[in-house]
Amino acid sequence: MTAQREMTTREPAGGAPLDVEAIRADFPILGRAVRGGNHLIYLDSGATSQKPRVVLDAERDFYTIRNAAAHRGAHLLGEEATDAYENARARIAAFLHAEPGEIIFTKSATEAVNLVAYAMSNAATAGPQAHRFAVGPGDEVLITEAEHHANLVPWQQLCERTGATLRWFGVRPDGRLNLADAGELITSRTKLVAVTHQSNVTGVVPPVAEIAAAAHEQGALVLADGAQSVPHQPVDVTRLGADFLVFSGHKMLGPSGIGVLWGRRELLEAMPPFITGGSMIEVVRMEGSTFLPPPERFEAGVPAAAQAVGLAAACDYLDALGMPEVAAHEAALTAHAIEALSGIGGLRILGPLDTEHRGGAVSFVLDGIHPHDVGQVLDELGIAVRTGHHCAWPLHRALGAQSSTRATFYVYNTHDEVDALADGIRQAQKFFGSESSGAA
Amino acid sequence: MELESMYQEIILEHYRRPLHAGLREPFDAQVQHVNPTCGDEVTLRVTLKDADGEPVLADVSYETLGCSISQASASVMADMIIGKTVGEAMAISEEFLRLMQSRGTAEPDESVLGDAVAFEGVSKYPARIKCALLSWMAWKDATARALDECAGAAPAVMRTGAGPDGDREQE
Numbered sequence: 001m002t003a004q005r006e007m008t009t010r011e012p013a014g015g016a017p018l019d020v021e022a023i024r025a026d027f028p029i030l031g032r033a034v035r036g037g038n039h040l041i042y043l044d045s046g047a048t049s050q051k052p053r054v055v056l057d058a059e060r061d062f063y064t065i066r067n068a069a070a071h072r073g074a075h076l077l078g079e080e081a082t083d084a085y086e087n088a089r090a091r092i093a094a095f096l097h098a099e100p101g102e103i104i105f106t107k108s109a110t111e112a113v114n115l116v117a118y119a120m121s122n123a124a125t126a127g128p129q130a131h132r133f134a135v136g137p138g139d140e141v142l143i144t145e146a147e148h149h150a151n152l153v154p155w156q157q158l159c160e161r162t163g164a165t166l167r168w169f170g171v172r173p174d175g176r177l178n179l180a181d182a183g184e185l186i187t188s189r190t191k192l193v194a195v196t197h198q199s200n201v202t203g204v205v206p207p208v209a210e211i212a213a214a215a216h217e218q219g220a221l222v223l224a225d226g227a228q229s230v231p232h233q234p235v236d237v238t239r240l241g242a243d244f245l246v247f248s249g250h251k252m253l254g255p256s257g258i259g260v261l262w263g264r265r266e267l268l269e270a271m272p273p274f275i276t277g278g279s280m281i282e283v284v285r286m287e288g289s290t291f292l293p294p295p296e297r298f299e300a301g302v303p304a305a306a307q308a309v310g311l312a313a314a315c316d317y318l319d320a321l322g323m324p325e326v327a328a329h330e331a332a333l334t335a336h337a338i339e340a341l342s343g344i345g346g347l348r349i350l351g352p353l354d355t356e357h358r359g360g361a362v363s364f365v366l367d368g369i370h371p372h373d374v375g376q377v378l379d380e381l382g383i384a385v386r387t388g389h390h391c392a393w394p395l396h397r398a399l400g401a402q403s404s405t406r407a408t409f410y411v412y413n414t415h416d417e418v419d420a421l422a423d424g425i426r427q428a429q430k431f432f433g434s435e436s437s438g439a440a
Numbered sequence: 441m442e443l444e445s446m447y448q449e450i451i452l453e454h455y456r457r458p459l460h461a462g463l464r465e466p467f468d469a470q471v472q473h474v475n476p477t478c479g480d481e482v483t484l485r486v487t488l489k490d491a492d493g494e495p496v497l498a499d500v501s502y503e504t505l506g507c508s509i510s511q512a513s514a515s516v517m518a519d520m521i522i523g524k525t526v527g528e529a530m531a532i533s534e535e536f537l538r539l540m541q542s543r544g545t546a547e548p549d550e551s552v553l554g555d556a557v558a559f560e561g562v563s564k565y566p567a568r569i570k571c572a573l574l575s576w577m578a579w580k581d582a583t584a585r586a587l588d589e590c591a592g593a594a595p596a597v598m599r600t601g602a603g604p605d606g607d608r609e610q611e
Contacts, residue, residue, distance in 0.1 A: 036442060372478060372507035372571060380443045388478035396479070402505055403479050431443065432452075432508070 018329045024412050026052040038382025041417045046200050046361050046408030047386050048250045058313035059255055062306040070305045071279055085305040088312035095315040097236040104261040104298045105308055109227040110150040112246035112261035116223055117154040118274040121161045126272035133271055137163035140189045144169040144177055145398050146199050149391040151225040155194055171398045175202030175351040182214055190220040197229035201392045202351025203361040212241030227251055232330055232359050234323035237262055254314035258307035268294035275300045326411055330360035333409040333418055337362045340422040350399045360409040369432045371405040377428035445561035455508040460518035464501040468586035473578040475570050480506030482575045486582040488590055495526045507571050509562055514575035516555045526583060533576055540569050
């Protein structure tokens with residue numbers, strides 16, 4: 001990255017613009033041809049991001065020269081694999097301004113949410129120190145209508161298992177949370193509040209710190225879903241306000257198969273395990289077992305060390321770009337996309353039309369053309385988008401959409417690609433719309 | 441452009457002017473099937489009548505919420521099978537399923553499939569196969585239920601593939 005401070009018209013003030021050309025050269029997949037010989041325009045990073053060569057190399061190097069089961073074996077490779085794995089933990093902790101012992105590796109953000117939800121139902125029988133995690137009849141778990149199914153279904157299930165009641169914040173027509181009834185929803189009955197830190201549909205970034213402060217006043221725990229925030233904006237857990245943060249590696253330039261649960265140390269110390277087995281135990285006897293402290297308590301089985309190492313390399317790559325600069329780049333692309341798409345007749349954007357507290361997911365519905373059909377035409381042009389409800393069915397219902405087409409942006413996307421998206425949508429309208437009116 | 445191989449004129453025509461659309465009375469069975477990946481829905485009713493001891497599809501009525509492929513498929517299906525015996529319609533359904541699972545390699549039998557041969561291009565796009573199969577799966581399910589309703593027991597073949605997910609057929 002250059003230290004050049006020159007601003008292009010679309011870059012907001014504050015940071016040097018990303019050198020997108022140089023970034024694109026780091027991503028081998030962006031060089032491939034797709035349908036019809038078109039070059040790839042990848043606007044689906046919200047589903048999974050592409051991987052720079054340094055991440056691929058880090059994973060490959062682990063397997064090539066260090067591969068062994070971490071935390072096992074009395075041999076050199078075992079030691080090196082363990083060091084690589086624990087260094088990755090420390091690197092990811094630094095990315096979030098956390099302590100290494102607060103970073104628990106999971107296979108995904110989804111598993112990380114489930115880890116907390118199952119720890120809470122296990123708390124009923126886990127002794128007095130786990131008491132604050134226990135929920136039952138009369139207790140409430142508070143979520144929002146804007147959640148991805150991964151931060152919704154596990155809480156529904158927790159309530160079904162324990163007899164607790166699920167409540168939720170609704171969303172306003174612009175996709176922002178309706179916090180007007182926070183006083184009624186956050187009460188002494190609330191045991192946990194789970195809220196997205198950035199919507200995967202509308203891009204909305206709710207005021208997590210504000211919600212957390214109200215929840216903490218009532219003694220509730222707070223979990224933030226960072227699957228869409230950690231890859232795209234600077235996240236500092238010491239300022240986030242939440243007690244837990246979950247995210248996945250594959251959406252932030254890292255490998256698939258690795259996710260993270262961050263939790264405040266004193267909570268993790270008291271929290272019972274979810275998945276049990278090898279490497280999380282202290283002593284095992286036939287009559288019963290005791291468990292290691294966190295993070296090991298929550299990492300049963302041989303860990304995904306190569307994936308952790310790949311994720312650490314992704315953190316290096318993102319920090320070299322600078323997370324504020326990444327966020328500014330995406331804000332500029334998002335503003336451009338909102339402007340370009342708003343000019344298309346019959347198109348409605350699901351979510352705010354400004355970039356204030358809003359990330360780079362632009363979902364939309366088009367009069368008379370189903371998202372599958374929009375996506376098909378875009379695919380024909382080499383443009384990869386997501387279609388459907390994006391694992392946020394209740395949010396779509398709340399916004400009056402059966403499904404939508406979604407473009408999401410990342411470090412390698414360009415303003416030309418945003419224009420190509422707008423052109424592609426017009427072509428879809430022409431393909432379906434004009435033919436339709438001609439036949440009518 | 442490859443797009444035309446999927447969106448053949450016959451498909452677009454059925455999408456713009458769907459045949460036999462809307463839910464009608466009376467009916468023997470009604471089902472609702474959903475494609476869980478995209479939320480597309482079809483509600484479908486089947487009315488049977490007896491023709492010399494053989495069940496005939498007196499009416500198939502439906503309402504769809506979905507893409508052009510799923511809407512056109514419902515229209516083509518209803519137009520082809522209304523008035524056919526359940527056995528004849530089942531044979532068409534099997535041929536259509538074979539076509540959709542062919543990844544573009546099958547040579548569809550137009551004498552069996554009629555307008556439904558137009559979906560050959562869709563079979564090259566795995567993500568869209570479920571769209572084309574949604575109403576066929578709903579029809580099989582509804583027919584099995586209608587036969588249960590009318591005759592007390594349906595032939596075993598009627599019970600396969602009766603679910604919200606077209607891929608179940610492969611299990």
